[in-house]
Amino acid sequence: MAPILRCVDISVRFGGVTALRNLSIDVEKGIIHGVIGPNGAGKTTLFNTITGVVKPVSGKILFEGRDITGMKPYEICKLGIARTHQLIRPFKNMSVLENVLVAAYFGSGKIKVSESRRRADRAIKAVGLNGFEDRPAGSLDVLGQKKVEIARALAAEPKLLLLDEPVAGLTQLETDDIMRLVQSIKDEGVTVVLVEHVLKAVMSFSDRISVLNNGEKIYEGTPKEVGVAPQVVEAYLGEEYGVG
Numbered sequence: 237m238a239p240i241l242r243c244v245d246i247s248v249r250f251g252g253v254t255a256l257r258n259l260s261i262d263v264e265k266g267i268i269h270g271v272i273g274p275n276g277a278g279k280t281t282l283f284n285t286i287t288g289v290v291k292p293v294s295g296k297i298l299f300e301g302r303d304i305t306g307m308k309p310y311e312i313c314k315l316g317i318a319r320t321h322q323l324i325r326p327f328k329n330m331s332v333l334e335n336v337l338v339a340a341y342f343g344s345g346k347i348k349v350s351e352s353r354r355r356a357d358r359a360i361k362a363v364g365l366n367g368f369e370d371r372p373a374g375s376l377d378v379l380g381q382k383k384v385e386i387a388r389a390l391a392a393e394p395k396l397l398l399l400d401e402p403v404a405g406l407t408q409l410e411t412d413d414i415m416r417l418v419q420s421i422k423d424e425g426v427t428v429v430l431v432e433h434v435l436k437a438v439m440s441f442s443d444r445i446s447v448l449n450n451g452e453k454i455y456e457g458t459p460k461e462v463g464v465a466p467q468v469v470e471a472y473l474g475e476e477y478g479v480g
């Protein structure tokens with residue numbers, strides 16, 4: 237099957253810093269594709285580049301075979317790529333429903349307000365926040381706010397969902413809750429790219445994992461392979477990580 241997303245030889249520079257260097261990653265349709273690596277490896281920059289927030293100095297990004305390099309973030313969103321942010325940033329004074337409605341309305345193509353309401357309701361239900369629609373988003377705990385962030389992404393009804401550290405700062409139980417949600421999103425047919433430092437989550441839920449270090453892909457394989465690859469152990473894991 238053709239990959240849903242292809243990053244081909246992309247390089248990104250910020251002044252003198254090369255954040256991504258000739259990076260190529262193919263993401264197969266329908267899977268959870270993990271991306272791991274040390275702080276500053278370029279994981280968030282990869283998401284910023286895929287979503288058009290950052291322009292690569294070279295290389296191409298193909299989504300469903302179409303070249304999206306250089307397109308505007310809202311155009312890319314409308315094609316079916318949504319993301320969450322590492323630092324959650326809901327509109328705190330707006331209600332949960334309003335937060336998700338805004339995303340549903342502006343994240344999709346031309347749709348009616350009534351249709352965006354339907355999409356927002358579906359997304360809120362999918363993350364389990366039904367009953368909390370009228371609460372100001374800022375009044376929810378971290379888990380709740382992370383769910384608002386995911387609901388906002390889902391409201392655009394993406395084909396590809398990019399999650400940037402969705403379980404950072406959560407307890408074990410909360411982590412399990414979010415990862416069950418991520419699995420159910422995959423089961424609905426949405427392809428997921430998961431950036432995460434919490435190894436238990438990324439290792440047990442990913443079908444495939446790319447490892448970045450210093451802006452380069454140093455390894456890619458199944459979680460089992462990644463857990464024992466010497467270059468991954470040296471650059472990131474510290475010791476072998478056994479899976480299954």
Ligand SMILES: Nc1ncnc2c1ncn2[C@@H]1O[C@H](COP(=O)(O)OP(=O)(O)OP(=O)(O)O)[C@@H](O)[C@H]1O
Binds near residue numbers: 253275
């Ligand atoms: N907007 C920016 N301007 C300048 N430098 C940036 C910018 N965004 C990222 N960088 C630099 O690019 C490199 C990659 O950063 P990035 O945030 O992508 O790493 P990361 O893998 O997401 O790290 P973390 O695990 O800490 O979130 C770092 O050296 C960072 O300082």
Ligand SMILES: [Mg+2]
Binds near residue numbers: 279
């Ligand atoms: Mg990051």
